[in-house]
Amino acid sequence: xxxxxxxxxxxxxxxxxxxxxxxxxxxxxxxxxxxxxxxxxxxxxxxxxxxxxxxxxxxxxxxxxxxxxxxxxxxxxxxxxxxxxxxxxxxxxxxxxxxxxxxxxxxxxxxxxxxxxxxxxxxxxxxxxxxxxxxxxxxxxxxxxxxxxxxxxxxxxxxxxxxxxxxxxxxxxxxxxxxxxxxxxxxxxxxxxxxxxxxxxxxxxxxxxxxxxxxxxxxxxxxxxxxxxxxxxxxxxxxxxxxxxxxxxxxxxxxxxxxxxxxxxxxxxxxxxxxxxxxxxxxxxxxxxxxxxxxxxxxxxxxxxxxxxxxxxxxxxxxxxxxxxxxxxxxxxxxxxxxxxxxxxxxxxxxxxxxxxxxxxxxxxxxxxxxxxxxxxxxxxxxxxxxxxxxxxxxxxxxxxxxxxxxxxxxxxxxxxxxxxxxxxxxxxxxxxxxxxxxxxxxxxxxxxxxxxxxxxxxxxxxxxxxxxxxxxxxxxxxxx
Ligand SMILES: Cc1ncc(COP(=O)(O)O)c(C=O)c1O
Numbered sequence: 160x161x162x163x164x165x166x167x168x169x170x171x172x173x174x175x176x177x178x179x180x181x182x183x184x185x186x187x188x189x190x191x192x193x194x195x196x197x198x199x200x201x202x203x204x205x206x207x208x209x210x211x212x213x214x215x216x217x218x219x220x221x222x223x224x225x226x227x228x229x230x231x232x233x234x235x236x237x238x239x240x241x242x243x244x245x246x247x248x249x250x251x252x253x254x255x256x257x258x259x260x261x262x263x264x265x266x267x268x269x270x271x272x273x274x275x276x277x278x279x280x281x282x283x284x285x286x287x288x289x290x291x292x293x294x295x296x297x298x299x300x301x302x303x304x305x306x307x308x309x310x311x312x313x314x315x316x317x318x319x320x321x322x323x324x325x326x327x328x329x330x331x332x333x334x335x336x337x338x339x340x341x342x343x344x345x346x347x348x349x350x351x352x353x354x355x356x357x358x359x360x361x362x363x364x365x366x367x368x369x370x371x372x373x374x375x376x377x378x379x380x381x382x383x384x385x386x387x388x389x390x391x392x393x394x395x396x397x398x399x400x401x402x403x404x405x406x407x408x409x410x411x412x413x414x415x416x417x418x419x420x421x422x423x424x425x426x427x428x429x430x431x432x433x434x435x436x437x438x439x440x441x442x443x444x445x446x447x448x449x450x451x452x453x454x455x456x457x458x459x460x461x462x463x464x465x466x467x468x469x470x471x472x473x474x475x476x477x478x479x480x481x482x483x484x485x486x487x488x489x490x491x492x493x494x495x496x497x498x499x500x501x502x503x504x505x506x507x508x509x510x511x512x513x514x515x516x517x518x519x520x521x522x523x524x525x526x527x528x529x530x531x532x533x534x535x536x537x538x539x540x541x542x543x544x545x546x547x548x549x550x551x552x553x554x555x556x557x558x559x560x561x562x563x564x565x566x567x568x569x570x571x572x573x574x575x576x577x578x579x580x581x582x583x584x585x586x587x588x589x590x591x592x593x594x595x596x597x598x599x600x601x602x603x604x605x606x607x608x609x610x611x612x613x614x615x616x617x618x619x620x621x622x623x624x625x626x627x628x629x630x631x632x633x634x635x636x637x638x639x640x
Contacts, residue, residue, distance in 0.1 A: 172488050175480035175484070176575055178575075187212075187542060187640075188640055189632050189633065190629060192210070193625055195207070195210040201531065201602065201617065201618040201625075202615070202618055203534050203535075203538060203547075204216070206538070206544060211542060211543075211544045213542065215543055215571045215577075216545065218485070218573040219425055221429070221573040222425070222429070223574060223575040224429065224468060224472075225471070227475070228428070228467075228468045228471045228472055229468075232464040232467050234467060235463035237463050239455060239458075241457065244463040244466045244467050245263075245463075247466075248466050248469060251470040251473040254473075255406065255473045255474060255477055256409070257413050258419060258437055260435065261434070261435050262433070262435075262446060263431065263457070263461055264432045265432065265453055265459060265461055266424055266431060266432050267425075267432045268293035268294075268296070269432060269453055269459075269460065270433070271293055272448075273445055273453065274418070274434060277447065277448045278345070278444060278445075279302070280303075281302030282302060283303040283304075284306055284342050285304070285306070285343070285345065286331055286334045287349060288307070288308060289352040290305050291349060291353050292354070292552070303344075308326045308327050308331050310327045313355050316356070316502060316513075317503075318506070321359075321506055322360055322361040322364060322397075323352070323356075324358045324360035326346075326348070326367075326368055328364070331368065335375050345377060345380040345417070345418065346371075346378075346380070349382040350382060350384065350385045350386040350389035350390075355564070356565070357511060358508045359389040359509070360389065361393060361397050365412070366415070378417035378418060379416045379418075380420070381415075381419045383412070383413070384421045384426055386409065386421065386426060387405070387476045388482060389412070389509070391483050392486065404477075405477055406477035413435075417436065417437075417438065418435070420432065420434040420435070427469045427471075431469055486508075488582055489507050489512050490507040492507075492570070492582055494507065495586050496514075496590075499586075499590045501514065502519055510569070511572055512570045512572070513548075513567045513570075514533060514568040514570070516566040519568075519596060522597060523599070527621070528550070528603070528604075529566055531547050531551055531618055532600065532620075534546065535620070536599050539625060539632070540591055540592050540628070541589075541592075542640075543588065546568070546571070547568060548565070549563040549567055550563040550566060552612070554612040554613060570585065595628065595631055598627055599628070600622040600624030601620070601621040602618045602621065603619055603621055605617045605618060605619050
């Protein structure tokens, strides 16, 4: 994207695609936005999509597909077993990821269920750079324990460390010596660590992890859900890789791993997941679990149309114009937000622009859910739906006092979905909210027994701050939507 220089010197992310199918969105007037939010219990997951102007909740299942992906879906071979579509998927996995065997599942967490049931035993330890929610769930449900090994700097939002997703290799070796290699079925490396702001790990760190894994005879499990972007940031930021093609860097990542899995809702398609390996014994174990939970081993809970779209999407994931679109928009957004004084996670990561809600609302304690306040405030002033990522979404009844490592608001940039003017609108409204941040007030959960907190439970504002925010919006914007 940065290949094109503007005459006026501006650093503008230029799109290398054209939109040919579009979806209409509407921006409700501010009073109706407040009503919609009240109806949703101030939890943006509960908003109806028709009431959302720009849906920046997630990139999961919301990336734009290509003309060739849609075309490929038309040639799906719906055979229950031995489908031509599955053969094409195997070829794509072999060509792009370099792995021999493919085990499909219906989405990323289903793949995690399969992996943990097949390869993890009661009492096992899984060292990793950082957790993702569904991964921890499946490890602990199967009797294992997670040990996280990113360095403390990963939790400092403002940083110039280009690889905050790196593993602390000294602590990795200490962990192996403490628990014993036989207790460790694999070291999990998550590309572009989602929950700490989409931060990548470097290839030099990964080579060190591989050396340690080899020394102790431990497998590496690569969560490749955000691998394209991690590889792109290696090309951008790590010495020695600038001239390499993205597909070569992707291959290095996969070659260094024993097992590669990913949610195809982020990488390649809008549905599905794959587990890829060269080890026939592991493949057999995975197949057994897939047959019980997902479906036959050549479709794993997906339709053949989705399998075709994943196969085509894998080839497209080697295209730098495609992979760099979302990170370039995020970089543009984060750099402008930082210039405006807004506390963002830096360096800009992938998947979304991340706001440090603790700093944004330094007048609110973590127990008052500042990230939920910022998300609610942003929806009120813009109709943009963001996502809280912190203490509320990590809540568990077994550890009610748990405080997350970071309180983030994520504004996701699904690939090729938003325009630059929509990005600038979001920045503009975020700046207004930041200037009026003292109006943001405390929130509390209105718990419903048995309901998962972050994703489903309604909240309530503890003061009338939302109405005061609307009044200030009217004062500043008049009758503007
Ligand atoms: C890094 C990572 N791993 C696993 C998953 C789980 O994938 P899914 O949502 O398809 O179940 C996600 C989903 O966002 C993810 O970001």
